Amino acid sequence: MATGPGLESLVDQTISVITNDGRNIVGVLKGFDQATNIILDESHERVYSTKEGVQQLVLGLYIIRGDNIGVVGELDEELDSALDLSNLRAHPLKPVIH
Amino acid sequence: MKSNSPPPRTVSSFHFRRIYKQTQKTHPPFLGRAIEIMLFFSYFKDLVGREVTVELKNDLAIRGTLHSVDQYLNIKLENTRVVDQDKYPHMLSVRNCFIRGSVVRYVQLPPDGVDIELLHDATRREARGG
Numbered sequence: 733m734a735t736g737p738g739l740e741s742l743v744d745q746t747i748s749v750i751t752n753d754g755r756n757i758v759g760v761l762k763g764f765d766q767a768t769n770i771i772l773d774e775s776h777e778r779v780y781s782t783k784e785g786v787q788q789l790v791l792g793l794y795i796i797r798g799d800n801i802g803v804v805g806e807l808d809e810e811l812d813s814a815l816d817l818s819n820l821r822a823h824p825l826k827p828v829i830h
Numbered sequence: 831m832k833s834n835s836p837p838p839r840t841v842s843s844f845h846f847r848r849i850y851k852q853t854q855k856t857h858p859p860f861l862g863r864a865i866e867i868m869l870f871f872s873y874f875k876d877l878v879g880r881e882v883t884v885e886l887k888n889d890l891a892i893r894g895t896l897h898s899v900d901q902y903l904n905i906k907l908e909n910t911r912v913v914d915q916d917k918y919p920h921m922l923s924v925r926n927c928f929i930r931g932s933v934v935r936y937v938q939l940p941p942d943g944v945d946i947e948l949l950h951d952a953t954r955r956e957a958r959g960g
Contacts, residue, residue, distance in 0.1 A: 738898055738906055739928060748924055752933070754888060756920050768904075768930055780920060802886060802933040805910070805924030812923035822919050828887040828933055 739764040742806055747772075749796060750803040754825035756780070758807060759794065768798030778817070780825075785818035802828055846876045846948060869956055873949065874899040874937075883913060883938040884929055890918055892927065903931035 742761050749757045749772065759775030772794045779787040850872040874896070883893045884905060891914070894907030908926050912918045921927070 738900065738904075742928070748921065750888075750890070750920065752888075778920075798930075799932075801930055802888065803890075803892075803921075803927055803929050805921055805927035808923050808925050811925070815922060820919055822917070825890065825918070825920055826888045830887060830932075 739768070739770070739804060742804065746807040746809060746812075748803075748805040748807045749801060750805070750825060751796065752800045752802055752828040754827045756825065757791070757794070757796070759791075761804075765798070768801050768804075770796050770798070770801065770804070772796060780820070780822045782821050782823055784821075786820050788817070846872065846945070849875050850952065869952055870903060871899065871901055874903065874905070877939065877943055880940055880943050882907075882940070884934055885936040885938065886929070886933050887935045888933070890921075892921070892929070894927070897926070900931075903934070905929045905931070905934065905937070 739761065743763070745761060746758065747761045749759075749770070751757065756778045757772065757775050758778060759772035761770060762773045763771040773792075775791040775794045777789045777791060779789065781787070850869070853868050853872045853875070878896050878898060880896055881893065882896050883891055884907065885891045890912065892907060892910050892912055894910035897906040897908045899905055906926070906928050910921070910925055910927050912921050915922065
């Protein structure tokens with residue numbers, strides 16, 4: 733009964749992925765596999781900086797390799813629309829060090 | 831037969847033993863490292879529903895209710911809050927998340943969630959070869 737990661741409940745939902753190099757990518761989860769490789773549609777990257785607000789870079793349809801994934805979070809649309817990204821200042825996330 | 835008597839069984843330790851035995855049937859060990867995986871896998875299954883804080887290898891710490899765990903020790907948390915929200919606003923709109931096992935540094939547990947004697951005992955038995 734070797735079940736893969738329980739990402740099934742997140743398919744077709746908007747998710748926020750934190751990658752091992754500290755990037756934050758938001759998109760719609762279309763597919764995944766046992767190794768946590770994921771397919772993300774309508775994705776964009778949110779770049780955080782301390783000098784200017786959050787930058788959103790449109791990426792499109794992406795496959796992210798499971799090796800490189802840290803966290804897959806279910807984005808709550810209501811909470812997200814209440815955020816004022818242009819006024820958000822933060823240090824970018826640190827990369828993962830094994 | 832062991833010469834020393836087994837530790838007293840509390841309600842939670844009985845529950846853990848049952849899950850541990852169940853896991854051994856449903857997840858037969860494959861060559862090599864499976865034995866250690868089953869032990870902590872069973873242990874985390876026993877902790878489902880408790881509040882834990884997961885510290886990741888990128889220093890991010892996420893607090894939430896343990897929803898589920900799998901054989902890779904991937905963790906699903908519900909009702910999540912990042913510990914230092916001002917420093918890490920990156921997950922402000924996330925309430926449920928899946929954390930890949932490979933990226934976990936620590937899992938901080940409630941102090942009454944740990945039956946030290948039981949874990950010590952089970953680990954010793956595993957180290958001896960099951």
